[in-house]
Amino acid sequence: MELFFRIFNILGELVDLACTLVTGGVHFIALCTRSRTALAAENLFLRKQLAFYQERKVVPRRFDNVSRFILMLLSRGFAWKDALVNVTPKTFIRWHRAGFRLFWRWKCRPGRPRIPPELRALIREMARDNSSWGEERIANELLLKPGIRISPRTARKYMPKHPRGQPRGDQRWSTFVYNHAKAIVACDFCTAITATFQMLYVFVVMEHGSRKILHCNMTAHPTAEWTLQQLREAIPSDHEYRFIIHDRDSIFSSHLDQSIRHLRLRVLKTPVRCPKANAHCERVFGSLRRECLDFMIPLTENHLRRITKDWVKHYNQGRPHMSLGPGIPDPGAHLPVEPQNHRHKVADNVHVIARRILGGLHHEYSLEKRAA
Helix, strand or coil, X not given: CHHHHHHHHHHHHHHHHHHHHHHHHHHHHHHHCCCHHHHHHHHHHHHHHHHHHHHCCCCCCCCCHHHHHHHHHHHHHCCCHHHCCCCCHHHHHHHHHHXXXXXXXXXXXXXXXXXXXXXXXXXXXXXXXXXXXXXXXHHHHHHHCCCCCCCHHHHHHHCCCCCCCCCCCCCCHHHHHHHCHHHEEEEEEEEEECCCCCEEEEEEEEECCCCCEEEEEEECCCCHHHHHHHHHHHCCCCCCCCEEEECCCCCCCHHHHHHHHCCCCEEEECCCCCHHHHHHHHHHHHHHHHHHHCCCCCCCHHHHHHHHHHHHHHHHHCCCEHHHXXXXXXXXXXXXXXXXXCCCCXXXXXXXXXXXXXXXXXXXXXXXXXXC
């Protein structure tokens, strides 16, 4: 807050100085058009008035920085020693010295000049994208590839600061998930309430890379054996996955994790009370509620299974996903029929058709060739 007030006061003084210089310049130009006799008479007239104030011993107000600067500028045009009244020559010379000290302090700023903003942004981007790189690696990369020569200390100055408690070069969880997305599957449970107030548990297994839902089923009494059977049905024997993510629910027991390892999968448990570590599954459950369960009340377990099956098929084969570019996890053969040559027009030999999903709750649009 103190720094803010200092900057505000400096800006106020600069604005006041600019206004005073403009006003004084206009006044000086006006005086230059007058005759020397008129100027001498006006000067004598003002001196007489100043002598009257000195006889009355009127104490003048203290000069501010703007007034001192204006007086020093005016003193460059005449012999100022005989015109000093309110201050002594020693004080006026001290003003001169203070002004020169400020000027040379600004002129001879310590340290090296700052590098261009584009280079600063590039250093921050390189440090964010490569968490294991240090200042020397970034400086060498800039020297050998783009041919930009900077000191490692300069690179360190503009690198983003690491948060406390995180070792430098440590890979974040989001970075790990992004780098191994195609080799990761995730699973989780969510709840659904039927019209008879029966609580059902919906189990979902999905791919991280394609956002495709591999398996979805529900039960009123989830157990570790039932969950293991769902994983066996979801993951094929010739899979290429390496990791499976789940939370620390009691259903995922140590025996279940040991059986999962027999499926050639490494178990990654999310931290306690950290649903963001399994964010993709949480997002699937949010989409399931917003796009299906918030508008349709399941009557029984079989009814919930049917509507969930239709929604999962729509989610995999018809629903656009912004995280894919946008794209569709498992696009069918009807997408698209042929590329369009115009952005806002459809070819003459095709037309747009709509297919109802979940009784008209959603629609899927596609192109179909016209009959000959």
